[in-house]
Amino acid sequence: MMEVEEGNFDEAYDVYACMQCGKCTGSCAVSLRSDLNIRELMRIAILNENGELEKHEEIWDCTSCGICTVRCPRDLKPAEVIVGMRSSLVEGGTIPITVRDALESVGTNNNPWGRPKSKRAEWLEDLDVKVKNISEGEDAEYLLYIGCTASYDPRIQSVSRAAINVLTKLGVDFGILGEEEPCCGSEPRMMGETGLFEMLVEDNLNLFDEFSISKIITLSPHAYNTFVNDYPECAKRLKEDDAEIPDIELEVKHYTQILEELIDDGRLDGEMMNEFSETVIYHDPCYLGKRNNIFEPPRKILNIIPGARCIEFDRREDRSLCCEGGGGRMWAEGTGTGERNSIIRVNDANRDEATVIAVACPFCLSTLEDARATAGYEETMRVMDIFEILDEVLK
Amino acid sequence: MDVIVCVKKVPDTAEADVSVGAGGREINKERLTFAINEWDNYAVEEAIRLKEEDEGTVTVVTVGGKDKEDILRRSLAMGADKAIRLDMEDPEDSFVLANVLYTLIKDQKFDLVLFGAQSGDFNSGVTGVMVARMLGISHAAMVNGIEVLDGRTKTSRELEGGLNEIYEIKLPALFTIQTGINEPRYVSISGIRKARKKELKVMTPADVGVTEVKPMLSLEKMYLPPPGKIAEIIGGSPEEAAAKLASLLKEKGAF
Numbered sequence: 151m152m153e154v155e156e157g158n159f160d161e162a163y164d165v166y167a168c169m170q171c172g173k174c175t176g177s178c179a180v181s182l183r184s185d186l187n188i189r190e191l192m193r194i195a196i197l198n199e200n201g202e203l204e205k206h207e208e209i210w211d212c213t214s215c216g217i218c219t220v221r222c223p224r225d226l227k228p229a230e231v232i233v234g235m236r237s238s239l240v241e242g243g244t245i246p247i248t249v250r251d252a253l254e255s256v257g258t259n260n261n262p263w264g265r266p267k268s269k270r271a272e273w274l275e276d277l278d279v280k281v282k283n284i285s286e287g288e289d290a291e292y293l294l295y296i297g298c299t300a301s302y303d304p305r306i307q308s309v310s311r312a313a314i315n316v317l318t319k320l321g322v323d324f325g326i327l328g329e330e331e332p333c334c335g336s337e338p339r340m341m342g343e344t345g346l347f348e349m350l351v352e353d354n355l356n357l358f359d360e361f362s363i364s365k366i367i368t369l370s371p372h373a374y375n376t377f378v379n380d381y382p383e384c385a386k387r388l389k390e391d392d393a394e395i396p397d398i399e400l401e402v403k404h405y406t407q408i409l410e411e412l413i414d415d416g417r418l419d420g421e422m423m424n425e426f427s428e429t430v431i432y433h434d435p436c437y438l439g440k441r442n443n444i445f446e447p448p449r450k451i452l453n454i455i456p457g458a459r460c461i462e463f464d465r466r467e468d469r470s471l472c473c474e475g476g477g478g479r480m481w482a483e484g485t486g487t488g489e490r491n492s493i494i495r496v497n498d499a500n501r502d503e504a505t506v507i508a509v510a511c512p513f514c515l516s517t518l519e520d521a522r523a524t525a526g527y528e529e530t531m532r533v534m535d536i537f538e539i540l541d542e543v544l545k
Numbered sequence: 546m547d548v549i550v551c552v553k554k555v556p557d558t559a560e561a562d563v564s565v566g567a568g569g570r571e572i573n574k575e576r577l578t579f580a581i582n583e584w585d586n587y588a589v590e591e592a593i594r595l596k597e598e599d600e601g602t603v604t605v606v607t608v609g610g611k612d613k614e615d616i617l618r619r620s621l622a623m624g625a626d627k628a629i630r631l632d633m634e635d636p637e638d639s640f641v642l643a644n645v646l647y648t649l650i651k652d653q654k655f656d657l658v659l660f661g662a663q664s665g666d667f668n669s670g671v672t673g674v675m676v677a678r679m680l681g682i683s684h685a686a687m688v689n690g691i692e693v694l695d696g697r698t699k700t701s702r703e704l705e706g707g708l709n710e711i712y713e714i715k716l717p718a719l720f721t722i723q724t725g726i727n728e729p730r731y732v733s734i735s736g737i738r739k740a741r742k743k744e745l746k747v748m749t750p751a752d753v754g755v756t757e758v759k760p761m762l763s764l765e766k767m768y769l770p771p772p773g774k775i776a777e778i779i780g781g782s783p784e785e786a787a788a789k790l791a792s793l794l795k796e797k798g799a800f
Contacts, residue, residue: 241733241736243623243730243731244731245731247728249731250730253731258580266557266560266561266577268576269560343733343734344735345738346734348734
């Protein structure tokens with residue numbers, strides 16, 4: 151039997167219920183440009199041909215967008231089967247070098263970017279406003295969880311600064327953890343490092359408990375997803391194994407949900423903003439949309455911005471085209487050839503005459519920014535996080 | 546083939562801000578992260594590969610306090626069979642450390658001893674070679690390939706200018722391993738947990754019979770290199786800057 155951390159494949163993922171209909175492969179965001187064939191992998195799982203996994207380098211092409219799981223008519227979780235297969239490769243030690251280095255960096259530096267822990271809060275240096283640091287004993291209603299990418303990537307750090315400016319202006323009582331902020335574990339989990347993920351869940355829940363954190367706002371849909379959907383189940387499993395897990399219930403929101411609440415409470419409206427004379431097209435991140443059905447809040451925010459002409463991609467909401475930034479793909483180039491999804495996406499936006507692609511995820515921002523430059527739209531189009539747009543327009 | 550690998554835990558200084566402590570004799574370590582020395586990780590992987598190709602055992606050894614045990618656990622999870630921690634302060638002086646390791650290794654059963662070619666903290670690159678001399682066995686430094694023959698190895702060394710030289714070396718021998726000799730495998734957290742059952746022996750200097758030797762070097766002062774004065778930033782438009790650069794290069798005899 152193919153060994154996975156949670157047990158064997160058939161028990162863990164119910165693979166015998168798979169009827170090989172192929173809806174997963176037909177929906178897959180990368181199957182057009184990669185050998186990744188999720189139907190084939192489901193078949194391998196059913197037949198337990200586990201000795202063959204090393205040959206399937208394309209297992210690392212999956213972006214974990216989750217569309218195969220959303221569309222499976224048997225309610226199976228093909229995307230989780232891939233995580234399980236990666237997990238078995240991780241335990242064997244033979245994984246792409248870049249994935250190995252990212253995972254090792256989480257172990258030593260608490261981030262997958264290979265950057266020192268002591269530089270996690272460097273993005274704060276150019277900031278004019280004072281931010282509460284919960285790890286230094288300051289009290290706040292919310293923890294603003296920045297995440298690894300928005301802490302270290304120079305382009306994405308701008309989102310962290312915009313978030314501070316906007317939330318401060320809107321009077322939200324929040325603090326950060328600064329250098330003490332840990333990796334949320336979402337990417338290690340998707341790269342199949344189950345043991346490391348469990349360790350992070352245990353450490354992080356204890357850290358949140360130590361600083362009496364119960365309400366969290368995340369910048370990244372990936373952090374949001376893992377806190378909301380993976381942490382409770384993992385904590386339960388760890389408790390059964392006698393790990394010391396505090397009894398805390400986290401109330402986690404993606405930042406677009408908090409901003410929506412502020413709109414509903416009359417604390418954020420168009421009157422507070424300058425004109426934003428742009429044609430704005432919103433790109434749904436998979437981890438907010440497909441995986442968590444959060445479609446409305448980002449649109450609601452963009453729609454109140456005066457002057458903004460909001461348009462939509464043909465492929466939107468749960469059909470949104472994945473940017474290929476998730477599932478560890480920031481650290482695995484993938485075997486795929488041909489046009490990247492992010493290039494297709496910026497070309498679509500250009501065809502629709504958008505001048506701003508609005509995003510709500512650090513990975514989407516990173517991949518679409520690269521694509522914008524590669525496709526030659528530097529003069530005509532901007533890729534902006536919704537926080538960056540608000541930071542620009544708020545009076 | 547029985548292989549002993551000597552490993553060390555060092556700070557990651559690649560990108561961290563390194564500053565010298567108040568005494569002027571060591572760097573401030575509080576905000577640094579520590580991990581197995583990169584070269585040593587390749588040496589452990591190489592030892593395990595040799596074992597996987599042939600029979601034998603792999604023993605990893607380190608000198609230091611209990612906080613150094615994580616690199617041993619990690620090596621055990623990679624596939625080493627046993628680990629020894631010599632419970633004493635890491636002497637830092639290469640000669641003293643070499644003497645300590647020699648005293649420990651000489652009573653062990655081995656065909657091959659592997660070291661990383663250097664360590665990421667002081668980068669002296671001499672400890673392994675000194676141990677070989679003390680043990681009175683053949684050695685090769687900067688090794689980037691090992692093929693086991695009958696009682697000998699075919700060993701490749703990396704030289705300056707991109708050259709390699711190949712020796713046949715009679716066992717027992719000691720090699721210091723260059724990075725790039727292999728691609729070290731990933732060690733998962735659950736793998737490290739499972740390896741807790743493997744033997745990790747703690748020995749004292751008295752158990753081993755370590756005798757005190759005087760350091761050959763004494764550290765007088767540590768300081769960051771002062772900024773140079775001859776660097777010139779060429780300003781102006783790209784065209785002006787390029788023209789200025791070209792004339793400077795010509796003037797200094799670059800063409």
